[in-house]
Amino acid sequence: MGDERRGKRAARRKRAVRRKRAEGAVSIYFIAATAAFVLLNGLLIDFARVAAFRKQAELAVKSGARSVLSSFDPEVYAGYGLFVRGGDRADALFRETLEGNLEQEGPGVFRFLDVRWESAEVTESRPLASHEVFRRQVLEEMKYKAPIDLTIELASRFRGIDAAMTETKKTADLLERMRQAYERREAALDEVLKRQAEAGSKLVNAMAGYVPDPPAALTGTRPAGDVRDIADAALMYPDYVGKRLEDEARSRALADAVAQWNSRQAQARQEGKPFTEPYPTGGPIHSAAIGAYESGMSRLAASLPDRIRDGADQAAEALAAAREALGEAEEANRQMREMAAGAQNSGDEGDAGQGSGDGGIGKEREQMLRDLRESANDLVLDGAFFGEYAAELDRQSEEAAETADAASQFGRSAAAVSGSTGLEEELRSGAERLQRAGDLYRNRYGASGSVLEDRRGKLGEHRAADEERKRLEKEAETEWSSANSLLQALSAAEGTDEEREAFRELDRLYQENLAWNKAADEQTAPPRPDRASRGRDEAVAASKDWLDALAVASANWRDSLYFAEYAVSRFSYSDPAEIKAWLNGEAGSATSPDKQQAEYILYGLTHPSGNIAAAYGEIFMFRLAIRTMEGLIESRSLGSPLLVLAGALLYAVKHAVADLRHLLDQGKIELSKYVKADTVYSDYLRLFFLLHGGSSGQTARTIAVIERNTGISLQEAYTYVSGEGVASLRLWFFPGLIKALGKTGRLGGEVAGNRYEAVFTADNAYQ
Incomplete structure (x- = not known):
């Protein structure tokens, strides 16, 4: 019985031990699970705080950048409609905005994000002195105002001139359009010839130094050495092979002699005999020549094909531009043919009923106009001219490609030279082919190539002026001299010392801005022609550009329109009444730069007048130009279109001078005797800005005027800010673990101590 009781007690003790062990394991598992849960939640909370912190900091930096730009210079904006940084310091505004976006501290306030801005700075850039920045702001300022001003103030005054010319002088309109098309055609043909010559020079220059000019005789041999061109490459090859084979044989002989010498020396040592035989000498003697040839051939193989291929590619680009220009010339010629054919085939029923009274031009004049319209066909080139020219360009392309192919083939041969023995014939034939192709191309398309010279002659055939036209132009020279007198009087004033100094200051500011922008200096002011006929030609040609500039601006709101309207609306221009008083010797300030800012921007001359x-x-x-078109009606009986233009010159010069005097007296000019519309001085300035406006020089001069008027250097007047702030957030739970996880690169910042730190940037600009 006692043993049985002891056994039961032992069993109960074992069960109790097992139960305690099981209960302990459950407690450990529970603690581990709880710890993991707490760890996960802590991490999630800190991660959520980091994400919220990053978003808040990013918004704060963006707001700071906007706040910096909100402080702009009021003088520059009020005077010129442009924005630049001004007022409070950028760093202070930026820091103030960043601090204002933090959660406020206070009693009882729980700050979920304990943010601290460690540093903050602003970088200002894109000064208004930059032409790109300045133009963007001008376009932004004028994009709504300029179209309205053009429609109300400018386009309405010039409206109807084309229709009036068509209605009142049909023949004059035809001749003017024919002249314009003629000028377009000839300009395009000049471009074709220019591009064709450019294509020739590109490939000829690429061959220079590689393909002998004149071609070298490829007979005989030359000593191997440094390779200068393909003739050296071919003629040095036999000597190179011989010297290389000789050196290889000498190397083998020397190796055999050294081996035998070593054997005899070893035998003498073994026998204990003295050995006094000298060490063998000799070996290669042509290494320098062989190395120079192989190195030169390697360079030639590497550079020759690429250089000539590049030249051929550039020639192909120039010829493609030439074909495009030839198409433009052919299109202009087609238009001329259509205009001439239309003039010959058009009926005159509308005019026939008008008789010879005041309301019409009369039957006699009608016949003169018909004869003149028929003669317009003399200006048209035959269609075969363009087909022949296109074929000529195609032949030039093919010959350039042949030259490039020969260079590529020779380059492959040159690359295989090192260590070879049987390439002599291949090198000679390749060099011969390349020389032949290159010489043919040079002789045909070089600077004085036969094809280009022949083409220049053909272009000159239909451009020869006739003696009658020269006689009429000579008679007009006397009138041209009187016209120059008034224009010379306008440029005679020297101005005061203060005015000259002011212009020197403007020029200094202009040159500084031009140099700072690394821009070219364009000359806007057109030179005055020295002959009446040249002035007539330039005026008639330029009138098309002036009116086209207005028409295109009206249709497309070109950038030049915005600049034109900005210059005229924001800057002063001279008053014709003051100019008249100045010409009459009255005292005044007409030549002050403050009275002619728009003119200075347009032309950029530093002389006061x-x-x-x-x-x-x-x-x-x-x-x-306008009076020339009117004068055509008076001169239409002279016959050919060119003679009519020359005869109209006398009329045009006289009336153009009268127009200038009327502008000075009355402040306005009637657009034409056929179009009753008054034009004023500012209208012409707008037209000239449309034609010449928007250049780097004019932009630089506009900036110079603003800097002189405001005393502000626009190189330091910034329009763009980049703000950067370094912010940190105190972590609540496991900074070390977050730092370790942050090494994966996904946190976007760093952990230092118990704070998460990140850099935030934001950019903003006025335009």
């Missing part, structure tokens, strides 16, 4: 003279000179040229 230079810009005014340039403006009136260009107005004179415009009026000369």
